[in-house]
Amino acid sequence: MYELACAYRDVLSEVDALERWFARLSDLGAACAGGAGTVPGSVLEFAAGPADHSLELARRGASVTALDLSPAMCVRARDKAQRDGLRLDVVHADMRDFTLPARFDLAITMLNSLCHLMELDDLVTHLKAAAAHIVPGGLYIIELAHPADFLTMVPRTSSEWDTDVDGRQVHVRWGGADDAIDPVTQVTREHVRVTVRDAAGSRTLTDVVPNRFWTRTEVTAAARLAGLSRAGAPANAGRPGRLGPVADHAGRSGSARAAAAVGTARLHRTGANLCGPASCRTGA
Numbered sequence: 001m002y003e004l005a006c007a008y009r010d011v012l013s014e015v016d017a018l019e020r021w022f023a024r025l026s027d028l029g030a031a032c033a034g035g036a037g038t039v040p041g042s043v044l045e046f047a048a049g050p051a052d053h054s055l056e057l058a059r060r061g062a063s064v065t066a067l068d069l070s071p072a073m074c075v076r077a078r079d080k081a082q083r084d085g086l087r088l089d090v091v092h093a094d095m096r097d098f099t100l101p102a103r104f105d106l107a108i109t110m111l112n113s114l115c116h117l118m119e120l121d122d123l124v125t126h127l128k129a130a131a132a133h134i135v136p137g138g139l140y141i142i143e144l145a146h147p148a149d150f151l152t153m154v155p156r157t158s159s160e161w162d163t164d165v166d167g168r169q170v171h172v173r174w175g176g177a178d179d180a181i182d183p184v185t186q187v188t189r190e191h192v193r194v195t196v197r198d199a200a201g202s203r204t205l206t207d208v209v210p211n212r213f214w215t216r217t218e219v220t221a222a223a224r225l226a227g228l229s230r231a232g233a234p235a236n237a238g239r240p241g242r243l244g245p246v247a248d249h250a251g252r253s254g255s256a257r258a259a260a261a262v263g264t265a266r267l268h269r270t271g272a273n274l275c276g277p278a279s280c281r282t283g284a
Contacts, residue, residue: 003050003076004170005194006111007163015056018108018141027137028105040106044133046095046126047113051077051088058086062106065089067098096125103133107140114142115211118187120222123214127226142219150181150188150213168198175211186213 023029023038039061045054048066050073058064058081066077066088074092081088091100095109096117107130117123130140149157159176162169175190182188188211195204 002073003052004163004165004168004196005172005174005192007165007170008161009052009111011052011056014110015053015060018053018057018106019060021141022106022139026106026139028135029139040104040139042102042104042106044100044104044107044130046107046109046130047111047116048077048090049073049111049113050080051090053108053110054088055080055084055086058088059084063087065091065100065102065104067091067093067095069094096122096129098129100133103135103138105135105138107134107138109140109142112143112145112211114144114214118185118210118212120218123218123222124225127222131226144214144219145211147213147215150186168196171195171197181213186215187211188213 019038019040022040026040029038029040039057042063042065043054043057044065044067045051046067048054048068049070051066051068054064054066054077064087066074068074068077068090069092071092074090077088077090081090091098114123114126117126134140146157148154160171160173162171164170171194173191173193175188175192179188179190190209190211192207192209193204194206195202
């Protein structure tokens with residue numbers, strides 16, 4: 001049901017964008033491609049779920065590791081990689097507390113998955129762990145929800161959509177006007193309803209998903225607490241307003257710098273990089 005609900009995603013175009021940002025915002029990508037799109041040598045995806053973006057990057061030649069807290073999602077990602085004949089390392093772990101034997105050129109977190117980190121300490125802990133696994137000159141790109149979806153009278157994105165997937169009609173309602181954000185905790189309890197209709201009939205799944213909204217200021221502060229700073233930001237991609245700031249990260253001997261744009265941010269720190277709605281770069 002999760003994959004059907006998210007079938008509206010244009011994974012090919014989104015991976016194209018990730019490659020362009022890697023080429024333009026990371027030292028490694030710029031050195032290889034002069035700003036044009038290029039496939040990073042190694043990629044780590046957090047909260048990867050069924051790992052569609054990881055699989056597409058692997059299909060393009062990257063060495064990819066997909067990390068997720070859900071055992072069921074890890075099994076699904078492995079099954080899809082095996083089905084498609086792709087090499088994908090799948091790790092069952094918490095994005096706040098993990099240790100891997102490798103460091104990566106690019107790290108990504110897609111689909112606003114940082115919303116599952118409810119407290120500032122959780123976010124800072126994750127950013128520190130991510131930074132430790134990114135090579136100097138690398139980048140971390142994070143996709144976050146747009147502030148207009150929470151802080152304006154008229155959201156920028158729809159909370160209801162329909163897709164056709166392999167002969168199945170899928171209707172999704174994810175949150176909406178009745179799911180108000182708590183102004184103190186910045187958490188919304190989003191009511192989710194997914195209905196699938198096909199030759200076998202109709203099935204409906206309902207759930208309530210807590211969603212923490214992170215502002216650009218909070219991401220910047222968390223990055224600094226983690227020893228990172230934001231620097232620059234690519235334009236939004238995919239559904240309007242879905243991407244957050246980009247962060248640029250410098251290597252151990254590099255200097256920290258920061259800048260961000262609505263939707264995507266780039267983080268910079270000595271020795272690692274990360275990106276939430278952001279991308280991070282590490283300098284040598």
